[in-house]
Amino acid sequence: MHITALLLSRLQFAFTISFHIIFPSFTIGLAAWLTILEALHLATGRPTYRVLFEFWLKVFAVAFGIGVVTGVVMAFQFGTNWSVLARMSGPIQGPLISYETFMAFFLEASFFGILLFGRARVAPWLYLVSTAMVALGTTLSAFWIMVNNSWMQVPTGYVLSQGGFVPDDWPQILFNSVVWVRFPHMLLASYLTGAFCVAATGAWYVLRREFNAEARVMLHMGLGLAAVLLPVQLFFGHLVGDYVHDRQPAKFAAIEGRWHDEQPAGEVLIAIPDPATETDRYQIKVPVLGSLIGSLSLHSKEVGLTDFPREDRPPVAIPFFAFRIMVACGLIMLLLAWVGTYLSLKHRLERHRALLQIIFASFPLPFIAILTGWFTAEVGRQPWTIYGLLRTADAVTPILATRTALISLVVYCTLYAFIGAFGVLFIYRLLRAGPGGRLVLPPGSGRGRPLLTGNDPLIAAPESP
């Protein structure tokens, strides 16, 4: 393959955004979990909740830090590598992204400081509010990103003028059905990520026979939340599929591995798509199911990839496989969450050590599901960056030299590998050490403390935990 600035820019965008999304999806869920813990502690006064809060806050801090610094790159990358896109869609995407910065980042950044350094400086209620504000900030951030990405997937509420997209219907851009199925889908995915990481950590400690009280809370709350949310998530996943079916038929055909029109259409469960012959090899196919999934009908005609000119088709293999991996992860998580919750309701979960081991080992599943879900969405919309309107190849910065693009790609890859490796190591160490140890403020002692007491000194961070 010929190496061009376009190819390098695409690789760079794919790499930086894939790396980045791992951390926000984790912290969105964790922030909600922290808020629940802090509220539970204030309501019940049970020390376990405080111990858990302080434990997960340390994990949160590492993941949040990496999420923040890698997120800044994204806001600049549209201008550096995709200047044509930035100029043409700037009047729409710029305001959306600016809302994210204004509404979300300031909430997160300001109240996160209070979370980390302000326990002894603010009243308990304000500390709880700060936690909730951080959670709200992460959620708002996800909202604006999903509005922005949904507009690129299904552009709406614009007119073309002077070689650019001019917004003429903001309510349509913000409140269309595509946004409101994709945003919940992403939000639920983040909550599930948090839930599974918490449950897996709990399972680990139960297996090690350590931190019994905390481990049980983690295991039960994590699995319980996942058991409730997963069916909802599958439902929203189906709705996302519906919009793809109706608005991005080429992507839908690629996901389905359907090369030719079929009536009624079958559903390819697994196969190896072969673009050269425009067929699927080694396929296992269920008849009629394709029509049922696509149109909720037994005899609808479903569109095949060959209906589209070759230059308008997405690559098939990545969306095809990524989608199946995502669904498989979701189904395994559903099974684990339901069986685990059933057993924990019967108070028998701690005895099933094999199941606990599987739950412990399942923490990568939600991350894999999120990444493959995004691969499906983003690769599936190729060759377009703004679907049907602007091709990725035309969106790249025209003056970008291959050497320059290579330098930045190498810089980002090296840097991210470096901070990613250490971040994972530090999170692993925190989790291995487990909750316990010294608390910043003993549970209960912060109660009734006046807001912003006069002269207490700014407290420096400890050298080691």
Add this chain to the structure above:
Amino acid sequence: MIIFWVSVLALGILLYVLLDGFDLGVGILFGFTYNDDKRRVMISAVAPFWDGNETWLLVAGVVLWGAFPIIYAILFSALYLPLVFMLAGLILRGVAFEFRNKALHLRWVWDAAFAGGSLLAAFMQGLMVGALVAGLPISHGNYTGGEFGWLSPFSVLCGAGLCLGYALLGACWLVRKCSGEVQAGAYRLIPVLSLMAFAMLTAVFTVALREHLQVLDRWLERPYLFIFPVLGIAAGIGLISGVRRRRELEPLCFAAATFAAAFCTFAISFWPYMIPFSITIDAAAAPHSSLAFMFWGEGLFVLPLMLVYTALTCRVFHGKVRSQSDSY
């Protein structure tokens, strides 16, 4: 509408320079401090603030994209490599806050990342300002200066100058937030850094004269611009006098005033251009529907809130740093 967003952009950049300026400055000074206790105090003096401060950079970036998309597209693609290196510096600096406390044997790596990242980011920011002042060649809405068009003796001098300027701000912040040895050291540094920054400014000005930069013509056309350098010098004198009298807040205020004066000098020399001297503010502005959408939400309601958050953080974390293990 256009004027409103130009003002927000200017406010964002100025607040970023002032706020992250002292963070980055403390980071630069951190690199020249070898005592571990002092280092801990220094990093604690900025730890609760840096994230919020860095967000003002994002504000400037995204307002540029939303309100002036042409400028965002041209400028960011023209300054590709300096931006990448600046971001690399900010990434290293940002993770160092968290990672430093978690490292067992490799703390020196994160100390180096904190100091080096701060220095790199500051230098690249100065260099980009320098490149913009020196003038980026634009024709038909495209940058035509080539891969390294931003690199010149002038822009390098500006980069070094901003490092000194930030270090000065950082020293003033340390005077305000710290006590004991760190504060005493910072008091001693301020006059030295001020002199060096002044010398660098003179060098920058000399190079500008030698190269007949177009921006100098604006000064002859608009003699009232000289009010800002005069204000800057006055603030500089205030700064030194504040240090002499060992006032804790005065140096910070006067250093900030010096920066603000320098910023106004630039802004008014460029007016009404956004990229001097090829693209004007009016030509770069996004359609009215974009500006209005931004104005009625984030401009009118969220922007004041953001200022409140910034103030709230300062309020909660007022007072002196004391090295004590009472946070996470």
